Amino acid sequence: MNKNILVTGGAGFIGSHAIRYLVNQYPDYKIINLDKLTYAGNLENLTDIEGYSNYEFVKGDIYDAPFLNELFDNYAFDGIIHLAAESHVDRSITDPNEFIKTNVVGTVNLLNVAKSHWQDDYKGKLFYHVSTDEVYGSLGEEGYFTEETPYDPKSPYSASKASSDHMVRAYYNTYGLPVIVSNCSNNYGPNQFPEKLIPLFINNIKNNRELPVYGKGENIRDWLYVEDHAKAIDLIYHHGRLGETYNIGGDNEWKNIDLIRKLCEIMDRKLDRKPGTSAKLIKFVKDRAGHDMRYAIDCSKLKNELGWKQEVSFEEGLEKTVDWYLDNQEWLNHVLTGEYEEYYRKQYLER
Ligand code: NAD
Numbered sequence: 001m002n003k004n005i006l007v008t009g010g011a012g013f014i015g016s017h018a019i020r021y022l023v024n025q026y027p028d029y030k031i032i033n034l035d036k037l038t039y040a041g042n043l044e045n046l047t048d049i050e051g052y053s054n055y056e057f058v059k060g061d062i063y064d065a066p067f068l069n070e071l072f073d074n075y076a077f078d079g080i081i082h083l084a085a086e087s088h089v090d091r092s093i094t095d096p097n098e099f100i101k102t103n104v105v106g107t108v109n110l111l112n113v114a115k116s117h118w119q120d121d122y123k124g125k126l127f128y129h130v131s132t133d134e135v136y137g138s139l140g141e142e143g144y145f146t147e148e149t150p151y152d153p154k155s156p157y158s159a160s161k162a163s164s165d166h167m168v169r170a171y172y173n174t175y176g177l178p179v180i181v182s183n184c185s186n187n188y189g190p191n192q193f194p195e196k197l198i199p200l201f202i203n204n205i206k207n208n209r210e211l212p213v214y215g216k217g218e219n220i221r222d223w224l225y226v227e228d229h230a231k232a233i234d235l236i237y238h239h240g241r242l243g244e245t246y247n248i249g250g251d252n253e254w255k256n257i258d259l260i261r262k263l264c265e266i267m268d269r270k271l272d273r274k275p276g277t278s279a280k281l282i283k284f285v286k287d288r289a290g291h292d293m294r295y296a297i298d299c300s301k302l303k304n305e306l307g308w309k310q311e312v313s314f315e316e317g318l319e320k321t322v323d324w325y326l327d328n329q330e331w332l333n334h335v336l337t338g339e340y341e342e343y344y345r346k347q348y349l350e351r
């Protein structure tokens with residue numbers, strides 16, 4: 001084995017795709033997946049690779065500093081790809097504290113343990129922090145987020161991610177810890193927990209449930225297929241420059257309502273419904289508090305410096321995503337638990 005890489009949050013949506021890519025790409029590495037298995041963590045995302053000799057799962061909480069210390073005593077990690085986080089904006093509005101514990105304190109715990117175990121020799125080591133474009137705030141009709149855009153987070157989620165980004169850069173500046181940060185736009189694809197827009201609406205359409213569109217549905221997001229993000233993570237981990245930030249995006253802006261109508265059309269076709277049937281489920285509801293209007297990423301640095309590009313078009317990615325959810329009812333049944341229904345009731349039925 002050449003490299004031991006710790007991936008945090010690997011049982012989640014993006015983490016599981018990143019791990020699958022890495023274990024297939026690097027048979028000589030050992031990829032250790034550390035995950036607390038919160039409601040969003042699901043080992044069923046990784047059943048196809050769970051027997052691989054270059055993959056191992058460890059259950060644990062990044063908020064637990066003594067546990068992390070013991071983990072680093074037991075494994076000589078060369079690198080960390082840090083994805084573990086509370087990731088849903090709506091939940092951060094209801095309960096910000098978990099976001100501070102995991103996203104801020106958990107990240108600082110990881111930085112401390114990496115620093116204390118690596119400080120004799122930082123050579124060949126890397127702490128790669130996976131973050132979000134939401135730290136930059138909200139755009140008007142014009143312009144793009146670049147790596148130089150000042151931070152202006154608006155939700156408890158984005159504020160917690162911004163804090164963690166600042167701490168990662170502070171450890172680079174203050175202690176020389178080798179770090180890289182990337183900030184990515186909205187991901188979509190298989191295995192995403194059905195609280196986020198696309199999988200939530202696919203599941204609701206299938207079950208003839210209302211489609212709760214926040215506000216007027218005019219907010220804009222820049223969508224990227226999750227496997228393209230996984231490839232960017234690999235490229236940045238191996239070829240990114242220390243201390244640098246890389247923006248990752250889809251070059252694919254959609255107004256929510258246009259995207260939802262497109263999804264309804266695809267679902268009508270896949271479910272053999274009369275055109276227009278699913279769109280009847282659309283219901284405009286009270287807006288999300290502090291709802292960011294527009295995100296759009298300028299990812300030219302990543303393209304020009306590291307040669308990354310998006311490979312999956314939105315048409316193709318949406319088809320693949322819808323097919324995956326329709327073909328994986330068992331996966332859905334296992335996550336659509338009583339806890340999920342309780343969340344759904346509070347978030348949508350009692351607002
Ligand atoms: P997710 O919610 O699907 O997965 C998060 C994972 O982290 C889960 O497996 C969960 O069990 C684990 N986790 C949570 N708290 C933990 C703790 N205290 N200790 C250990 N593990 C813990 O999230 P995601 O959408 O896959 O996002 C992954 C990362 O990418 C996050 O850092 C997020 O901020 C960032 N990101 C997400 C998107 C997106 O569109 N989903 C876009 C850009 C960046």
Ligand code: DAU
Pocket residue numbers: 087088089090131132133134184185186187195196197198200212213214215217219220221256288295
């Ligand atoms: O931009 C990157 C971020 O994208 C990530 O950092 C977050 O982890 C990820 O959750 C995502 O945040 P968003 O808030 O943009 O994603 P979400 O899927 O929650 O919402 C997408 C858009 O759809 C947003 O404008 C709110 C709207 N929406 C969402 C839900 C869940 C609705 O109109 N109705 C809904 O029920």
